[in-house]
Amino acid sequence: MDTPSFPPHFLEQLNAEPGFDKQNFVDAHQSGASITSIRINPFKPSGIKTDKQVPWCADGYYLNTRPSFTFDPSFHAGAYYVQEASSMFIDHILKTIRPEKEDPIKVLDLCAAPGGKSTLLNSALQSTDLLVANEIIKTRVPILTDNLSRWGTTNTIVTNNDPRDFTSLKGFFDVVLVDAPCSGSGMFRKDPAAMNEWSEGNVNLCHQRQERILADIYPAINEDGYLIYSTCSYSHQENEDILDWLCAEFSMESIRIPIYKEWGIVETESPLQKAWGYRFYPGKVLGEGLFAACLRKKESTGGVSNYKNNAHQKLAAAELDIVRGYVNEPDDFYYFKVSDDWLAINREHKESLNMLHRQLYIKKSGVRIGKLAGRDLIPDHELALSLAINKDAVLSTPLNKEQAIQYLRRDNIDITINAKGWSLMEYEGLALGWAKLLPNRINNYYPKEIRIMTQQASPPTP
Template sequence: MDNTAFPPHFLDSLANEPGFDRQNFVDAHHTSEQITSIRLNPFKISATKTDQQVPWCTNGFYLTARPSFTFDPLFHAGAYYVQEASSMFIDHVMKTIRTDMAEPVKVLDLCAAPGGKSTLLNSALQSSDLLVANEIIKTRVPILTDNLNRWGTSNVIVTNNDPRDFKSINSFFDIVLVDAPCSGSGMFRKDPAAMNEWSEGNVNLCHQRQERILADVYPALKENGHLIYSTCSYSHQENEDILDWLCSEFDLESVRIPINNDWGIVESQSDQQKAWGYRFYPGKVKGEGLFAACLRKKVSSGGISNYKNNGQQKLPAKEIDIIKTYINNADDFYLFKVNDDWLAINREHKESLNMLHRHLYIKKSGVRIGKLAGKDLIPDHELAQSLIVNKDAVLSTPLNHEQAIQYLRRDDIDINIAGKGWSLMTFEGLALGWAKLLPNRINNYYPKEIRIVSKPPAN
């Protein structure tokens, strides 16, 4: 890639940006080096990776080569997430601002799909904490939901709302992440096609959109709560200028995040308010372009009226007893129904769920357990991949790699059947999904919409 491959005026527009080194930047975009990084799911994988660790993320690792993730059953089991390394900096921000792990927090990821930062946030939380992952664009909600299902936790609610809908839930969240839609210049090396979309006019439009999104969600943040703002853009207008606008228009103060000089991250300050920001340049960091900042809210936006919901869904005790047998520590969960589906969420999140239900369009809440057919449960895929499934209540069928791929493709599985009934199909101890074992065949219940459709590579 040479200078002419960049959009007109792009490099000139960055000439005065903090830490920008034109030649280093161009050279980094010339290289054919492929940087692949993954982040382990701490709830499912405890083994230590031998690859190089991402310095600002405990569970992040660089891989020496890019494998075929599609044909790795551990990927489908939620053992890890393939994420760009710079984006993992949010983990370091979370660890910096979360000083009291004993105090539960409510966290919002406002622009969440496909789910990389949502699973990262979730990894930094405990079951007593609540994550609300919102996606504005309806067609992007399924991939967000699938990725959070794989992660396996029950303290998650997925919503599909415009940022303005959060104005009605004043002072609800302790931490709000706005990974804002942007002009995308930070992804030029990873996705050269993004260069065709870049223009100075688009940067200005993104700046206006970012202001609107932030203004809309601001009331939902609590007093002393933290706003984490990030983009994959290098443009001053979308980064430091936004920080100046936030600090001048709202009661927010900048939070300085400690960084190690060896990491190669450029610390910047906005022109007027001197708000701290963190810039990632390819060539200086082992990752792609990112800007991140953190601010603290100094005032209250008031509370939510009529917060407590005293209504209680009336559910048959006999059905509840059946459902409980499939859940570990079942008394720790609030069980409820949506149409014929049974769901479970950590009991401490019951009131939050009820309140959010009155204000937002909820697409996922906790873990979907399944439907009852008489006294039998037809288990849901969410239950299979969750951390709450009671593995003593169901069969478990271990698969080797070839069998696991057959299962994930919904092909016939070459295996001797042992037992009869619903079985978790597992690979290296992690559940992939359900199958029903019959005397002479296996009914594969892996969801059609997420099955592997391509053929495995030839050996």
């Protein structure tokens, strides 16, 4: 295979970077090797067979071959997420900085779509912890919302805001992840076309944008809270130089993350402030290019006052009783309405939700349960995928793989009907969504916007 067409002077610049091995790097890009990795959802046990574990993430696994995930019902049920292995290092950072059995924390994923790192963070959190997943670009919010809904947890809020909108939330978050927009050189092997879009000018523009984003979000980090910073770039300007700037501008403290030599990760220090960073080079790690670092905030930039919402919604007791019947452990939740939709979030996050509602544009809160029509609930798709659903309160219809694919396409399902009413459609014990069973047909309520569109034959599942 020919040597990849790296941008002019790109390799020469990388020669000066810590741990860079030019021949090894070129060979890795020249080999055409495709590395496929998934991360298991710890909240949704499944029979997925995996091969080799990602060393820095207990739920991450490499696959020997890449199946068509589109035609695996377990994927649509949220049993796992297809994620690049290097980016799973964020899990190792979070578990390093947060010992077990600490007080509940509030975590922000600032640049969250499509949701890989948000579901990664969420897997490491307890229900008493809160995750806010924000996406700046409006058109990318739906995929973020869908992926978090598939994950099934109820301690999440999805927002669509610019980083500067968080400035007023002083000291609100204990951990902030900024997976910053970058020049993307770490994705050259995965997406060779990205080489044609890379330029030194774009690296400089990204550096400036990263500084703006970090300056905007800094006040929202609590004193002694943590900033996890990552890019998919190899450029010094977007990595170690940013660490030097953070330490000099804000007096942040660099946190050294323990790693093992056999992982192949290169530990670096920034030239001026000696801040620790971690570089991932294809060929040295089984993954793509990544840079990650963790810093601690050592000052207070003020706090946001607690907001007590005295104008609580007046919820009809009879309606609330109906809704609570569809929720497992109903006393653990705070219930509210948005238009005609009933929603619920873990009770611990009620005041946080009220506070965020005053400052941010919220797209998803906890789990959307559904609408009431008289004494009947029209259940929402989010409820079907949620861990909070009371399965004793609903019908369940098991599907084989062929039937599950028919359902996910919104086709007619070849199945014998033995009941009537709303039913969870399940594949191997995992909920896929809702259908309404009628005496002579099945009304398929799988959401149109996420249905399978292709007609490709179903390959083996992972």
